[in-house]
Amino acid sequence: MHDTTMTLEEFESYLDRHGAEPDRWPADLAERARRTLATSHDARELLDEARAIAQLLDDALPAGTLTTGSLRSRILAEVSAGPARSWSFGWLTGGSRLSRSVAVAALLIPLFLGYAIGAGSQSGGVNEDLASDVSLLAFADYETYTDAN
């Protein structure tokens, strides 16, 4: 008789693992659950409570009024666009960490080189004449003022 029913603890454990509809449990457990429910008031109370909680969850997250029309259209449009997607920035934001690092490096290295070349050309002697002209212009008014006085 013992193995044709289950203890209250066992019944509650199966309720938690398989849900509040014993008819949908694995066949051997479903049969033992039926026998247990037929003889145990406490088991029936546990089942009622589990069903009430399940109903609360169904009410809380119905998701029954969803429509997929516009979403479906967007997905199919993206798929039809095909290769255009591969020109987007997905190569930068998606992929593995390694591929993202390579992509970031590919962007930063030209920027760094551009900055280095620009800074180097300013510190060289190429623009020294221009720099002295600018200095003269800056003091021009001052010299005029001091000459006059």
Place this chain on the structure above:
Amino acid sequence: MARVQRRDQEAFTRLLDRHLLGLQKFLIRMTGNAADADEVSQEAFLRIWSHAGRWQSDRVRFTTWLYRIARNLAIDRHRKNRRTTDDDVTTIIDESPDMAHTIDADQRQRMLRGAVAQLPERQRTALVLCHFDGMSNQDAAAVLEVTVEALESLLSRARRTLKTTLRPLLDQPETQPCTTRR
């Protein structure tokens, strides 16, 4: 799916029509809002299209593969939005059923959704797949890439937590939201 792997858009459309609504329902329960569910659904199907060649029919069922991709995308999105979500959860916790004699339908809905949202991600996924989507424990275990025993342990912990959290609501009369008379 074999035709999708050969870049057949008509076959992809049929696949989309068969699975989009179910995936959207799963994701709205996972993410808690329709906008995120739509974004993740779209990204999941575009990944299916762009990575169709990676699917191996002898290793995993298509539905399992689709839900795994969607779950991983939802987790990534949740991590990005974590700060906002934590703020939302704090608000939900403050609205304990013990704090008021009666609660209206909106509060009740928020508390119920909050109770599910506060479950650890793997417990929530297990619950959504098995309770709401009607997936078998075996199939849900495959999506989560765990054994059936581990899946049942996740389900058990989720249901026990919800039982404790939601029990007060079972005895709580539901009232309609107050309306202003003019």
